[in-house]
Amino acid sequence: MNAAIVTFPGSNCDYDCFKAITDVLGCEARFVWHRETAIGEANLVILPGGFSYGDYLRAGAIARFSPIMPAVQRFAADGGLLLGICNGFQILCEAHLLPGALIRNRPLRFLGQRVRLRVENADTPFTSAYSPGQILDLHIAHGEGSYVADTATLDALEADQRVVFRYVNAQGEATDDDDGNPNGSMRNIAGIINEAGNVLGLMPHPERAVEVLLGSTDGLGLFTSLRDHIEAAQLDDAVAAGAS
């Protein structure tokens, strides 16, 4: 796995992603400054969390027009794996790489807390290391994380199993109170995937839950899923090249 982590002015989870991939997984990662116009060699692109451009106008609205973004769009259009975490998810929505939008949390506060997530779809390159219905212990840290979309979009997301993560309460139920749905997201949506299955956005922070020291290792599965998917694809390519 060779990840390119895009750093915007105001990104603050870029090093967490870097550490998760390099120190914990022993894979390759590097930073790509937002003013660059090419991603270079990479089989995973990450838009990390933070407050790009101070969240001015709307979270992610200005970062979406950064010079690097056309290259990110092309990378995704060519089927490259693209992961947006927190502010990265907001940028993906603003860039129309994922449907919907993220608005002010229902309790009107910045929420920095542990949440329980249920894995709704473990059949994606991002979640294959999890089992369906598995409950994850992760952190959220955002002011604008309440997912909204029109009913047709929400129905389509659900029909296609594109709701990948949902907020749930201690009993594992997706209730619509502050315990089960801390930011008030429509249908408890915490993470979604695009139609092609190569672009995933989520508000919680898997990169902050990759070592026992951090209090949870439940985020590690997302990175090992990606690593395994990428290595399997490389093996397929090698076999195909050997056969020809």
Add this chain to the structure above:
Amino acid sequence: MNAYTVEVRITPRPGLLDPQGKAIQHALRSLEFDEVDEVRVGRLLRLELLADSVEGAQRATEEMCRKLLANPVTEDFEITVGGRRG
């Protein structure tokens, strides 16, 4: 080219929960302004721009709204082109 002052009023789309508006409404209620049924919070942008006509200023601002200033999923926008200046 003439200079125009353009105001863009951006508001949360109808039906979308506006937690800021709700909180302000509750505050007003607690001040006994019981007549307030609903509060919606948006934002106002004032642009100074050059255009060949009022229509030109309107068109340019609409494009700015669609591309950047408003998010069509969550927001509506309304444009008022003020008279030319200078």
